[in-house]
Ligand code: FES
């Protein structure tokens with residue numbers, strides 16, 4: 001099996017989350033170069049879909065996606081760990097792919113579809129991944145869990161029946177300070193139906 005280091009992942013191995021540090025195709029490239037005050041910061045009106053709901057909102061060009069989600073839409077299930085594209089706690093889906101929301105400008109979301117942890121369950125019905133995470137004791141302190149769930153969701157979107165190695169590779173970009181990686185992998189495989197009895201794939 002090809003060994004995937006975190007450095008390799010960030011440099012381009014582990015598709016999907018790797019795209020977080022660069023603008024998605026067709027996105028505006030500019031960000032304010034110098035600090036500005038809240039009153040005179042450049043603003044842009046964007047239209048996007050968040051958790052199935054269409055929204056039009058004015059955002060400052062310097063705001064990150066996670067800033068908009070947490071501070072302006074109160075979608076605080078998305079967490080901030082490092083705020084610099086290293087830990088994965090802020091992972092959300094943009095057009096179905098996992099991205100670090102701390103590394104995306106909100107203006108880049110114009111015309112995009114964003115899914116956060118709040119949009120994973122259908123009403124009171126948990127997503128199979130959420131159920132599997134509970135059943136396999138995946139969350140410990142829980143801080144990384146929403147990011148882990150969204151990374152897993154993106155993985156199963158593109159690969160519904162992943163092997164253990166593919167799950168590990170697909171979630172390489174999500175760190176867990178409680179080091180509960182094995183339980184997260186087991187849970188994803190259970191949700192995908194690829195976990196054989198006894199835990200072995
Ligand atoms: S908070 Fe975004 S990668 Fe750590």
Ligand code: FES
Pocket residue numbers: 138139140141142143144145175176177178179180
């Ligand atoms: S469960 Fe504590 S950081 Fe992952």
